[in-house]
Amino acid sequence: MQFIIKTARQLFLGRIISGTTMSVKSVTTIPDKTENTTSYSSLDSILWCNVLLIVAAHIAGVYGFYLGIAAAKWQTVVWTAFLIVFAGFGITAGAHRLWSHRSYRAKWPLRLLVAVGQTMALQHHIYHWVLNHRMHHKYSETDADPFNVQRGFFFSHVGWTLCEEHPEVTRRRKAIVMTDIQEDPIVVYQQKLYVPLAFVLGVVVPVMIPGYFWGECQRTSFFMSFALRFVVTSNVTWMINSVSHILPGSTWGSRPYDRAIGSTENRLVAVLAIGEGWHNxxxxxxxxxxxAEFGDYSANWTTALIDWFADIGWVTDRKTVPERVLCNRVRRTGDGSHPVSSNEIL
Ligand SMILES: [Zn+2]
Ligand SMILES: [Zn+2]
Structure with missing residues (x-):
């Protein structure tokens, strides 16, 4: 019995459960490394209210899935699927690629559209999402990474939402530059009005539309359009921090670009997360x-969407990596799984 408890603790809470010192491994793409000597226990910092909400949401989501098979009208199934993809684009094309990384420029109608999707996803406002994500890149897989996979698979997936953040996250957050985000009025007003916006766009609109337009039962609509949708969108997003961040040494996913970091290339995550699984x-x-390196739309719907908006003039300045830079990096730090690995350095 003790063995089972110990194994479960290691799986779900990682090494942090003992409160021992965590050293930060050497990774080539982390500009800032942190080292933690704080005795910090995840168990003491559990936010029980969040635990109850997340557990309740998942139970409701499973019930919503059952209703989708047993009772829902087909329009409600399509509506729920649409909401999952639309909110997903709000996260991937909006919060992630546009605001977190500034990888392209978008005119205000598209920024507004993806801001609506990001609000529907109910993953906190854009400013907070970007701040956490920039920390995840800057301090990846250290104590200052809000989704630190070194604390275990469960923590990097959903556990980080269930407990108070690590003191190192709080301390290092001040170093994150956010001035560009503060200059976007769409982000600023979404942050100011987030609670009413999240309630209306994330709950009221998704639940009311099936009843109003095709006479769906309100109970079915609530459990599918709200609970099931929230659970699916959240878990797919969380998979990028957990499944795509398996520790070095594991064989789950390849690392063609940098073998020293935990993030991997994972087609399953890429398909589910509409293009965000090429995480190495x-x-x-x-x-x-x-x-991602390749323009395969089948596993990268987000790129297809951005390209389509570029065609109609709403997107400009799409940034890509020059082939020479990419090939040299693959040769220098990749794990050998990339086709150019054995070629000459350009
Ligand atoms: Zn990112
Ligand atoms: Zn990551």
Whole structure:
């Protein structure tokens, strides 16, 4: 029994459970490294209110899935799927590639559109999302990374939402430059009005539309359009911090661009997260608007969307990595799985 408890603790809470010192491994793409000597226990910092909310949301989401099979009208199933993808674009094309990394420029109608999607996803306002994500890149896989995979798979997936942040996250947050975000009025007003906006766009509109337009039962609509949608969107987003950040040494996913970092290339995550699973590439070249080397739209719907908006003139200045830079990096730090690994350095 003790063995089971110990194994479960290591899986879900990682090494931090013992409060021992965590050293930060050497990684080539982390500009700032942190070292923690704080005795910090995840168990003492659990936010029980969040635990209850997340557990309740998941139970409701499972019930919503059942209703989707057993009771819902087909329009509600399509509506829920649309909401998942639309909110997903708000995260991937908006909060991530546009605001976090400035990998392309967008005119205000597109910024407004992805801001609506990001609000519907109910993953905190854009400013907070970007701040956390910039910390994740700057201090990746250290105590100052809000989703630090060194604290275990469960923590990097959802555990970080269930406990108070690590003191190192609080301390290092001040070093993150956010002036560009503060200059975007869409981001500023979304932050100011986030609570009412999140309630209306994240709950009221998704739940009311099926009842109003095709007479869906309000209960079915609530459990599918709100609970199930929230659970799916959240878990797919969290997979990028957990499944795509398996520690070096594991064989789960390849590292063609940098073998020393935990993030991997994972097609399953890429398909589910509409293009965000090429995570080894993304951590090496975070400014590339494709968040991937290859332009395969089948596993990167977000790139397809950005390219389409570029065609109609709403997107400009898409940043990509020059082939010479990419090939040299692959040769220098990749794990040998990339096709150019064995070629001459350009
Ligand atoms: Zn990452
Ligand atoms: Zn990123």
């Amino acid at each position: 590439y993304h951590h090496v070249f975070p400014w590339d608007y494709k968040a």
